[in-house]
Amino acid sequence: MLEDNATSRDYRVRLFYKSKPSVPKGAVLDNMQKRTEGFAPRDGKRDSDRLDFRHPKYVTNIGGKSVGATWSIREEEIEYPGDLTPFLPALEQSWLWDDADGVVGECEHQLVVLDQTAANMRPMDRLQMIQFLVASVVEATDCDAIYWEATEQFLEPKAFVEGLNAVAAKPWKAPGAFNVRVSRVIGYGERRDDDSRDMIVDSLGLGVLGWPDFQCHFRGLDWREIQQIVYEKALDVFENGPKLQDGQAFPGINASQVWKCRFEEAILGPPRKVIDIDPGIPYCAGLRYAVTAGVYVK
Known part of the structure; x- marks a missing residue:
């Protein structure tokens, strides 16, 4: 069991889309199984609308109780589509994608990938699991841009997946990690x-x-x-x-x-x-x- 650690916060990655996305839950699960066997829906259903997941390997200690780490995919609208003002600081620090602003400015929809009750996981495990889920969603949808909120940078989806696959055993070297x-x-x-x-x-x-x-x-x-x-x-x-x-x-x-x-x-x-x-x-x-x-x- 992993020890309690109150110093970390929620880990979120936002996936931006020009067209409203539909998340094929079964495809996401198939992609995740290739990366980490055991990843499963919390409701036990491959075809439901509930996009919450768990992995039996990861259990955290919160308030003295054993709680399984969970991951979710949430659909949200971009508040002001086309307005890059909230993202200018991140665009200026997106060293891996010089032309991100042109794509981001055309996006109107987003999916938010986040972990829940996972803040106490070992850092490398926590990072790798969120990377795996982001890559699996990107592969299953027509994602146009990735906003790695934790490191305040935009990533080109194809480059992210290729980069992660190239260094799967060393997640900290994948695009977006820091x-x-x-x-x-x-x-x-x-x-x-x-x-x-x-x-x-x-x-x-x-x-x-x-x-x-x-x-x-x-x-x-x-x-x-x-x-x-x-x-x-x-x-x-x-x-x-x-x-x-x-x-x-x-x-x-x-x-x-x-x-x-x-x-x-x-x-x-x-x-x-x-x-x-x-x-x-x-x-x-x-x-x-x-x-x-x-x-x-x-």
């Missing part, structure tokens, strides 16, 4: 000069599974190099679990740099614990720079 965002911070309070232009690079995808994500708030460094460092640190957590300790140091971009890490609340949403990477003076930014260098930042 994302490394790059954001620019312009100004603090009333300041809007060049000296207040900082950047934040952070990861998404670890926190929803109960592990800490990473972030680095910096200036004067190549964001591509920081993105690669955050990517490698996040990948290491997926493969080996979180091992960095509060205050631990490690080499920066070159061997002469010593960067430290500490546990903090994330600067950018969603709210979550992160391992913050401090590149030190003169590269650290924001309030850390103010505290470390004795500089008042308004």
